[in-house]
Amino acid sequence: MFRGSIVALVTPMHDDGAVDDESLQALVDWHCAEGTTAIVSVGTTGESATLDEVEHCALIRRTVEMVAGRIPVIAGTGANSTTEAIRLTRCARESGADACLLVTPYYNKPTQEGLYRHHMAVADAVDIPQILYNVPGRTACDMLPATVGRLAAHERIIGIKEATGDLSRLHEIRRLCGDDFLLLSGDDATAMAFMLEGGQGVISVTANVMPREMQDMCEAALKGDADEARRLDARLQPLHRDLFLEANPIPVKWALHEMGRIGAGIRLPLTPLSEALRPRLKAALLEAGAL
Numbered sequence: 001m002f003r004g005s006i007v008a009l010v011t012p013m014h015d016d017g018a019v020d021d022e023s024l025q026a027l028v029d030w031h032c033a034e035g036t037t038a039i040v041s042v043g044t045t046g047e048s049a050t051l052d053e054v055e056h057c058a059l060i061r062r063t064v065e066m067v068a069g070r071i072p073v074i075a076g077t078g079a080n081s082t083t084e085a086i087r088l089t090r091c092a093r094e095s096g097a098d099a100c101l102l103v104t105p106y107y108n109k110p111t112q113e114g115l116y117r118h119h120m121a122v123a124d125a126v127d128i129p130q131i132l133y134n135v136p137g138r139t140a141c142d143m144l145p146a147t148v149g150r151l152a153a154h155e156r157i158i159g160i161k162e163a164t165g166d167l168s169r170l171h172e173i174r175r176l177c178g179d180d181f182l183l184l185s186g187d188d189a190t191a192m193a194f195m196l197e198g199g200q201g202v203i204s205v206t207a208n209v210m211p212r213e214m215q216d217m218c219e220a221a222l223k224g225d226a227d228e229a230r231r232l233d234a235r236l237q238p239l240h241r242d243l244f245l246e247a248n249p250i251p252v253k254w255a256l257h258e259m260g261r262i263g264a265g266i267r268l269p270l271t272p273l274s275e276a277l278r279p280r281l282k283a284a285l286l287e288a289g290a291l
Helices: 021-034 053-067 082-095 112-125 145-151 167-177 188-196 211-222 226-242 250-258 275-288
Strands: 004-008 038-041 073-076 099-103 130-134 157-162 182-185 201-204
Touching (some): 004 211, 021 053, 021 211, 038 053, 053 082, 073 082, 157 167, 167 182, 167 188, 188 201, 188 226, 211 226, 226 275, 250 275
Parallel strands (some): 004 201, 099 130, 130 157, 182 201
């Protein structure tokens, strides 16, 4: 169910920070038409940290309704509070999401045992497929492969989004978790190599801007056509690089606004892309063919 190019969808907003449902529907329709294989709703790129629980649940529900069964919806339901993560995950299940993506608890720096107990508690509490999400560069918390191996024994924990960019982890996690455990890249710059070495897909920021091209690259990599995958990925490299000029999702929201697909809205403490960086990102969009 979860393979290829999975978009970490932005949350379009009006200038006052309210969610822009019309633009959200247009983005959903675009991704379904362009071959994106699944949507992550309210992940990091969807500004989950700036939404309260009521908004978070409502946005998952609306996204599921807008997708209308055309492709799977993975709901971002991670939190640094275990009880909050359980509430969000229950909400996602009740809203009809196909799976949940749970980032490691951020800021409070749990031990490996704490990570294990946190994710086991959520998996025990809510009957929905769950994907672990390890992104230590943002959370100050690194879930080690040995902990992933322990968690993989739970029938509801089906895979991991590994965003360290360290390809050696792919092989270690595969060894510990077996062939049925889902391995998704969380790093656009190394996603092609990740899939060529056995990963099943990527949860992508770049896919927000060039969904068809990302899916074509993923398909080539998943087929083992390294030459074609490299050719396609070379076109995307300017975006893999410059969509992270400032903290995600600042650059990708500016890019989509420049493309005329969403408004300029973004919530504090995030701010619009710095004016000094806009020419560089626009040049990357032009080089990749997004503009």
